Amino acid sequence: MQKVAAVKVDSFAYNYDDVEKGVQEALSLLGGIDKFINPGDRVLLKPNMLEGSDKDICVTTHPEVVRAVIRAVKRRGALVFVGDSPGYGGTVKAAEKCGILAVCEEEGAQILPFDTGVEVSYPEGHFLKKMTIADVVHKVDKIISLAKMKTHTFMGITGAVKNQFGFVVGPDKAQFHLRMKDMCDFAGMLIDLTEMVKPVLFIVDGIMAMEGNGPRNGQPKETGVILAGANPFAVDAVMAAVMGFEAGLLPVGKRAKEWGYISVLPEVELLGSAKDIRLKFKEPKTFESMDTYFPPWLVGFFQSQFTAKPKASAACIACGRCKAHCPPNAITIAGKRASIDYAKCIRCYCCQELCPANAIELKDGLLLKLFKLSRIKNSRRF
Numbered sequence: 001m002q003k004v005a006a007v008k009v010d011s012f013a014y015n016y017d018d019v020e021k022g023v024q025e026a027l028s029l030l031g032g033i034d035k036f037i038n039p040g041d042r043v044l045l046k047p048n049m050l051e052g053s054d055k056d057i058c059v060t061t062h063p064e065v066v067r068a069v070i071r072a073v074k075r076r077g078a079l080v081f082v083g084d085s086p087g088y089g090g091t092v093k094a095a096e097k098c099g100i101l102a103v104c105e106e107e108g109a110q111i112l113p114f115d116t117g118v119e120v121s122y123p124e125g126h127f128l129k130k131m132t133i134a135d136v137v138h139k140v141d142k143i144i145s146l147a148k149m150k151t152h153t154f155m156g157i158t159g160a161v162k163n164q165f166g167f168v169v170g171p172d173k174a175q176f177h178l179r180m181k182d183m184c185d186f187a188g189m190l191i192d193l194t195e196m197v198k199p200v201l202f203i204v205d206g207i208m209a210m211e212g213n214g215p216r217n218g219q220p221k222e223t224g225v226i227l228a229g230a231n232p233f234a235v236d237a238v239m240a241a242v243m244g245f246e247a248g249l250l251p252v253g254k255r256a257k258e259w260g261y262i263s264v265l266p267e268v269e270l271l272g273s274a275k276d277i278r279l280k281f282k283e284p285k286t287f288e289s290m291d292t293y294f295p296p297w298l299v300g301f302f303q304s305q306f307t308a309k310p311k312a313s314a315a316c317i318a319c320g321r322c323k324a325h326c327p328p329n330a331i332t333i334a335g336k337r338a339s340i341d342y343a344k345c346i347r348c349y350c351c352q353e354l355c356p357a358n359a360i361e362l363k364d365g366l367l368l369k370l371f372k373l374s375r376i377k378n379s380r381r382f
């Protein structure tokens, strides 16, 4: 059975001593950092930096969690690097905005920009046999993933497996959304990517998590948990349970189950002071969309009728960021506001994720509203 450590850290202001104690406890439950890292290893820490946001709005992995892991790895005699490919802007800028750059400078860890891609062949892939990912994977010996516990408008939740999407270099991300419009296809790509990159350890910062319309525009949620494990699917299964979701009904968990990976709690050896914490996170607005009610062959056909539509509100500042990152070029800026061509929109919600003004609202169509009211569901969610 795969072990996952769930440790209680209810220091919601991220007092360093409390965070370090929690991280150390989680590592001890897994056998200690020595089990994963050797002296002299070049180790990359991969936090979730999204596009770099104030650490207090809970979009990014908190810098004090990054600091605690940097120190643990350094104590082992390894060389530490930190990096991510944010959805918008460069690695250093994003690290600066979310406070991770300052921590790296104080702790002597070098930021590795994820600027350049390299094609990696992966014949074992279920979905993708090769992929262009950040070339930093060839510059280090080991990778530790430092994800943030959040809801996600496209994937339901984002944790250990979704954090791997940061290995896709910024501008390439949109193409993946375009190629894999179906949630479960996208989840399959994430699983292949996770297996290809193969971090040795997955840690999730769930001290202050995010609920609602994550990964960027939800609300902070006091959760008080640090999760850690060597198996990303087991870690995500536990994370989903803590948040009040069933991993096997979400895209990554569903595809993981089909492909023989762990997706349910009974397959996990759960250890630590937070192992029984179960909360009820607010779902993203997109959670009950048409695929809750219909089989997959109908999903594509009726997508425009039964999924939540993104729409720019009066808060739009016409910055053009959503237009620049919309995979099918469905957005124009008209009359000082973003305007969306719904015939082209693939409902990837990148615009909602990247909007700096939280101006993208997600509106249910009339038919979806009616179905939600009727509560006629079949047993599947995705």
Ligand code: SF4
Binding pocket: 312, 315, 316, 317, 318, 319, 320, 321, 322, 323, 333, 337, 338, 351, 354, 355, 356, 357, 358, 359, 360
């Ligand atoms: S919707 Fe957001 S990202 Fe798009 S133009 Fe308006 S403010 Fe910018």
Ligand code: SF4
Binding pocket: 310, 325, 326, 327, 328, 329, 330, 331, 340, 344, 345, 346, 347, 348, 349, 350, 351, 352
């Ligand atoms: S308009 Fe928004 S949700 Fe639609 S395809 Fe573009 S980025 Fe994705």
